[in-house]
Amino acid sequence: MPDSDGNALRIATEARDRVHFEEDALALADQVYRVARHLTGSREEAEDLVQETYARAFRSWRSFTPGTNLRAWLLRIATNLNIDRGRRKQRTPDTQPLEEGDYFLYNKLEEADGGAAEEERVVERLSQDDIVSALSAVPHDFRDVIVLVDIGDFSYQDAANILDIPIGTVMSRLHRGRRILKRELAETATGATE
Amino acid sequence: MTETPCEHCERMMQPYMDRVLSAQELAEAEAHLSECNWCAKRYRFEEKLRQYVRIAVEEPMPAELKAKLASLRTPL
Numbered sequence: 001m002p003d004s005d006g007n008a009l010r011i012a013t014e015a016r017d018r019v020h021f022e023e024d025a026l027a028l029a030d031q032v033y034r035v036a037r038h039l040t041g042s043r044e045e046a047e048d049l050v051q052e053t054y055a056r057a058f059r060s061w062r063s064f065t066p067g068t069n070l071r072a073w074l075l076r077i078a079t080n081l082n083i084d085r086g087r088r089k090q091r092t093p094d095t096q097p098l099e100e101g102d103y104f105l106y107n108k109l110e111e112a113d114g115g116a117a118e119e120e121r122v123v124e125r126l127s128q129d130d131i132v133s134a135l136s137a138v139p140h141d142f143r144d145v146i147v148l149v150d151i152g153d154f155s156y157q158d159a160a161n162i163l164d165i166p167i168g169t170v171m172s173r174l175h176r177g178r179r180i181l182k183r184e185l186a187e188t189a190t191g192a193t194e
Numbered sequence: 195m196t197e198t199p200c201e202h203c204e205r206m207m208q209p210y211m212d213r214v215l216s217a218q219e220l221a222e223a224e225a226h227l228s229e230c231n232w233c234a235k236r237y238r239f240e241e242k243l244r245q246y247v248r249i250a251v252e253e254p255m256p257a258e259l260k261a262k263l264a265s266l267r268t269p270l
Contacts, residue, residue: 015270018268019270022267022268026260026267029255029259029260029263030254030255030263033259034253037251043253043256047256047259050255050263051259051262051263051266054263055266057200058267058268101201101205102204102236103203103204105243106235106239106240119239119242120242123239123246123269124241126243126246126250128250128251131246131250131251132251150244150247150248151248168231171214175208175209178208182243186201
């Protein structure tokens, strides 16, 4: 009978669409993890966040519009979940500015090296751990933007959509965030304490 | 308090790297950089730093995680 044929077809189509959606989403897992790893402060937190993200994504798959940016959609879920988790490791607000000028890091590293050095050698003073650790110390509002744009390669507009903030705010947090990161790096790499 | 040309150049560095300067601002920055090795070195360092940060934060996804995600799929 026409109705039950119609229903059967709808059910089969929906099942097929859902399977495709899940496969497409899983194919992006490495990229989602890469961003989530630095939205959070640790591997463990990142794993939890990615699992929660995918559980939520699979439950609400119908709200994704096929043909649009699935990676951005997934990261939007991830950033919202991360916000909801309460951001336990927040730095308390400081009276002094978090960042220095853009040349600060170079100046500090050069000083520590005892004078003028090739830029490549100066960069080499920074270890991988220095960078990961400095990034995790950047306050979350700034870190989210750096992670989405500089690590996730999202456009400013995509980052604005993911975080639900104006594009101007993306730019100003990105620039301040990078300066904050560089100040953290200066402290970590030169062993300076404030 | 007015800024020195180098202080101005320092403030332009990020928008310069992000390629969001106006044509005029870009021309001013390039003119300064062609004459000022002090700033030019710092701009070169910034470029290297950006590349290095991207590489430094690379971390493969734990293998078990992929399996856990697959197990979240809706059973058929």
